[in-house]
Amino acid sequence: MPLPRVLGRIVNSSVRIQSVGFGNMPKEISSDVFLVDTLAAGIPGLVASYLIKGEKSALVDAGYPTSANTLLSELRALDASWRQVDFLIPTHVHLDHAGGVGHLARAMPKARILVNEHGAKHLIDPAKLIQSAVGLFGKEAMSLFGTPIPVPTDRVEMVSDVCDLDLGAGVGLRIFWTPGHAWHHMSVLIESERLLVTGDAVGLRYQGFDIPIPATPPPGFNEEQYVKTLTGFTGMNLAGLLLPHFGLIREDLRGFLEKNLETIKQWGSRAFDAVNFGEPVDRLFDWFMTDIANRAGKSLDEIPDHITRNIMFSAMGCYSHAQEVRTKQRSLET
Numbered sequence: 001m002p003l004p005r006v007l008g009r010i011v012n013s014s015v016r017i018q019s020v021g022f023g024n025m026p027k028e029i030s031s032d033v034f035l036v037d038t039l040a041a042g043i044p045g046l047v048a049s050y051l052i053k054g055e056k057s058a059l060v061d062a063g064y065p066t067s068a069n070t071l072l073s074e075l076r077a078l079d080a081s082w083r084q085v086d087f088l089i090p091t092h093v094h095l096d097h098a099g100g101v102g103h104l105a106r107a108m109p110k111a112r113i114l115v116n117e118h119g120a121k122h123l124i125d126p127a128k129l130i131q132s133a134v135g136l137f138g139k140e141a142m143s144l145f146g147t148p149i150p151v152p153t154d155r156v157e158m159v160s161d162v163c164d165l166d167l168g169a170g171v172g173l174r175i176f177w178t179p180g181h182a183w184h185h186m187s188v189l190i191e192s193e194r195l196l197v198t199g200d201a202v203g204l205r206y207q208g209f210d211i212p213i214p215a216t217p218p219p220g221f222n223e224e225q226y227v228k229t230l231t232g233f234t235g236m237n238l239a240g241l242l243l244p245h246f247g248l249i250r251e252d253l254r255g256f257l258e259k260n261l262e263t264i265k266q267w268g269s270r271a272f273d274a275v276n277f278g279e280p281v282d283r284l285f286d287w288f289m290t291d292i293a294n295r296a297g298k299s300l301d302e303i304p305d306h307i308t309r310n311i312m313f314s315a316m317g318c319y320s321h322a323q324e325v326r327t328k329q330r331s332l333e334t
């Protein structure tokens with residue numbers, strides 16, 4: 001699919017580095033759970049990792065490759081005697097979640113890396129991850145985000161449907177497959193606290209922009225799976241959601257998930273109309289932007305660049321998914 005006209009503007013306008021020094025402290029969610037801001041491209045509040053501590057510790061998501069040093073310094077700020085986490089768990093193999101895994105794995109020679117079975121090969125050989133990130137962000141932005149390095153095969157442990165991990169001291173994790181945003185997507189339930197590290201399965205919710213924004217990028221977005229995953233979360237009796245983009249949601253979880261479902265279903269059906277009527281993806285993007293502005297009670301000008309960029313990727317993902325479904329339907333008809 002050709003890149004939409006707006007993408008160049010979005011990527012270029014987003015390439016602004018704020019200088020944020022080290023010395024950031026992880027934020028305590030509970031005595032066992034900490035939010036670590038990865039300061040993506042130097043900007044706070046965009047990409048989080050979560051540290052979970054029992055007798056052993058796990059870091060869920062690793063941020064961009066250029067965030068690895070920030071993460072290491074924040075973990076040391078939390079615990080001066082800290083050497084390494086025991087488990088690195090990327091929720092999925094996209095650049096903002098798994099890009100830093102190879103760099104962190106090198107700095108933590110004993111950490112075990114748990115990844116969904118469908119994504120493991122892209123950690124071991126990140127060529128395809130790099131290629132698709134360059135395609136989405138462009139080369140200029142990639143110099144901000146950095147380049148992933150391979151994770152040695154013998155460090156990678158594949159998770160299929162579900163995996164229970166005992167960190168000791170009464171802290172247990174259930175890591176389970178949650179496709180939709182990507183085929184290789186997992187979420188992590190912190191069982192004792194009923195907190196769910198969602199990955200991108202519930203989309204985005206930023207401070208000051210307090211609505212769910214579906215994250216449906218190409219090439220892996222699948223609407224039916226996305227809906228199934230979200231619907232599954234509504235029945236899990238959760239006490240809180242921990243979003244990589246960004247932070248903790250404790251209030252009205254059911255309302256958040258239901259609004260999420262409503263939005264994705266409307267986006268999906270609008271994408272099918274766009275494909276059926278031969279509209280360009282630009283038109284779908286404009287519709288999504290207006291929809292999000294209306295839902296948030298804001299003007300289009302008030303939508304920040306990082307949200308605009310994500311909505312662009314989501315328009316591309318919904319569009320290409322609708323094209324695939326239509327192609328399949330047509331081949332069945334003939």
Ligand SMILES: [Zn+2]
Pocket residue numbers: 094096097200244245
């Ligand atoms: Zn993400």
